[in-house]
Amino acid sequence: MTSGEIDHELVKYVRSTLKNLPETVEYDKMISSIPYDCYDKELHMRRNLAHEVVLDYANVRLKDFDFDLEKHRKARVEYLSNVFGKIEDDIHLEPPFFVDYGFNTIIGKHFYGNFNLTLLDCCVITIGDNVMVAPNVTLTTATHPTDPQLRLQGVEYSQPITIGNNVWIGSDAVILPGVVVGDGAVIAAGAVVTKSVEAYTVVAGVPAKVINRLKPIET
Structure with missing residues (x-):
């Protein structure tokens, strides 16, 4: 602790x-990334409510909007605006997805998240523009003391995660607390990212290491 x-x-x-x-x-x-009581009544309540709200996202059904894709898309965006702390109106997120709280997550423009995205956002998760996320990806800010007695007391702490612009995160990747992923980076499928990732690099493995460097696209 x-x-x-x-x-x-x-x-x-x-x-x-x-x-x-x-x-x-x-x-x-x-x-603030300092130890806190995860069983605090308000936090406990908000966490459980968020878990239920995101499960109901799948009930925003295309058939209920006369199979009008644009109306359906707008309804999904409106639903997500009540889940996350801040999003843009062009977000595309497949159900199901999972959050700890939701309101600690900021998502930039042109975001695409595939099935089973998990965001454990005890600390702030900031996702930049033009980010693509494959199925079964986990971003977890939460961690626990190594002392078992403190864990039994409900002591927990967290560190923020920041994902830059134009990042692609492959299937089943896990990004751990405190990580910053630089612009244009690629996280390979199955990678476990324990340390920050340089811009315009490809990382892979457990723990993830740089396997390639990319040339930024000139704009």
């Missing part, structure tokens, strides 16, 4: 940027 203080600048930023946030000290501690 580490000591630390609430990051008031971060708290101010998220409260001015994201929606539907809890007004609790434990939330402020959670996003």
Whole structure:
């Protein structure tokens, strides 16, 4: 268990940027990457509600919009706007997907997420523009103390994840707490990313390592 203080600048930023946030000290501690009580009543309630809401996303059915693809797309976007902290209106996310809270996730323009995306967003997850995510990908900000007694007490902490622009994440990849993925990077299928990834590189393996370097496209 580490000591630390609430990051008031971060708290101010998220409260001015994201929606539907809890007004609790434990939330402020959670996003500040310091130990917090994961069984705090408000956090526990919001987590469970989020789990149910995302399951119902699959009920936004094309047949209920007279098979009008555009109406159906807009209804999905509206639904997702009540799940995530901030999204753009061109998001495309396949059901099912899973979140811890949802409101700690920021998603940029032209995002595509395939089936079974899992976002454990105890800390803020920031996803840039033009990001493509294959099936069964996990982004987890959550971690736990190594001391079993602290785990039994419900002590938990988390670290943010940032995904840059123009990133492609392959099937079954796992991105762990504190990782920053640079612009234009590719995460190979099955990779477990434990450390930050340089821009315009391809990483693969467990743990993920650089296997190729890419030339940025000139714009």
